[in-house]
Amino acid sequence: MRTAGLFLFGFAHTPVALDDLARLLLPLRHVETATGPKYRYPSASGLYPVQVYLYCEPERVEGLDAGLYYVDPAGDLVLLSTDHIATAELHVAHNRDLAAGAAFTLLLFADMSAIARSYGPLARDLCLLEAGYIGQALTETATETPCELCPIGAMAFTTLAAAAGLPSEAQFLHAFVGGVRREDSGESVVVAQQAAPPAITSDLVTRLREHAASRLPAYMLPNDIILVDQFPLSANAKVDRGALRALAAARLNDVKPARPPSTEVERRLSGIAARLLNLETIDIDREFFAMGADSVKLVEFSAAIEKEFGHRFQVIDAFANPTIRKLAAHLSSGATAGAASDPLVSRARRRAESRRHTRSRMDGNDG
Secondary structure (H helix, E strand, O other): OOEEEEEOOOEOOOOEOHHHHHHHOHHHOOEEEOOEEEOOOOOHHHOOOEEEEEEEOOOOEOOOOOEEEEEOOOOOEEEEEOOOOOHHHHEOHHHHHHHHOOOEEEEEEEOHHHOHHHHHHHHHHHHHHHHHHHHHHHHHHHOOOOEEEEEEOOEOOHHHHHHOOOOOOOEEEEEEEEEEEHHHHOOOOEEEEEEOOOOOOHHHHHHHHHHHHOOOOHHHOOOOOOOOOOOOEOOOOOEOHHHHHHHHHHHHHHHOOOOOOOOHHHHHHHHHHHHHHOOOOOOOOOOOHHHOOOHHHHHHHHHHHHHHHOOOOOHHHHHHOOOHHHHHHHHHOOOOOOOOOOHHHHHHHHHHHHHHHHHHHHHHHHO
């Protein structure tokens, strides 16, 4: 049976260096000033009711014993419990594999007694806002370290709250699981193998094309439709667009081989595309975006076409003719506005021309 790589988000098996963990937690440490401690993030009335706790997995942070710690804003980690807690089991099912590979968990709890009297029913909302500031500071700092953080919005927290000795009125707000970023460890992103997905059914693809055609202008219709069982995700549980693009390219190559250029214009355009997109092979029937282009690359592509062919070329023509084959036919026909027949593009051009006319008239009045 043919197999394909299964892309999973997660963390490297490498232990986190204690210095890297300290750098990551730096935003939680206040600075002593002449007027008192100064925090690195705001809080309602300076009350700072959000408290942060760290659970360290066994042998996953160098130089730090496993257990539950209070992250003291003064800069200390205060050990609260050495009891082992199976943290992965506290997560919802689709997060358990991720949590099982994490080196540590950061938990944000609200001390409601510190804020409820001042803000009443708004207290929890303000605590959530403060938790957001903390999360932003932590994730920004993580980019400067080998560490990766993944936010967790829901988990069974009562075991951890009890180990921390928190009062019943303390409220769980948010959590992060963390570890060494996979690419920084040199470990492969492909962590498992699975059977290749079932063949694309022509009926579903046909219905998708019909649905797209009923809602999109002609130049936006996709040339290729690829069905996947699941999207590859990064360590932050976001869609990994680079991995998705590689997966799509591999799937397309399996389904049909790349079609090489057959005319001089196609060869010249393919050379430009290969240079800009850093590709060895260009399929003249594959859309530019499917080959890794973006709007910036299309602008560069258009400028290169003008230089190569010696006449004006508009970026909109690349959108309207999104493959080498279509673009070569457009250039060979001598047309200057390949999207002119599309009513949406025509309306956009009329609006742009109207704005230019208005600006020109206003500039004349200013003179």
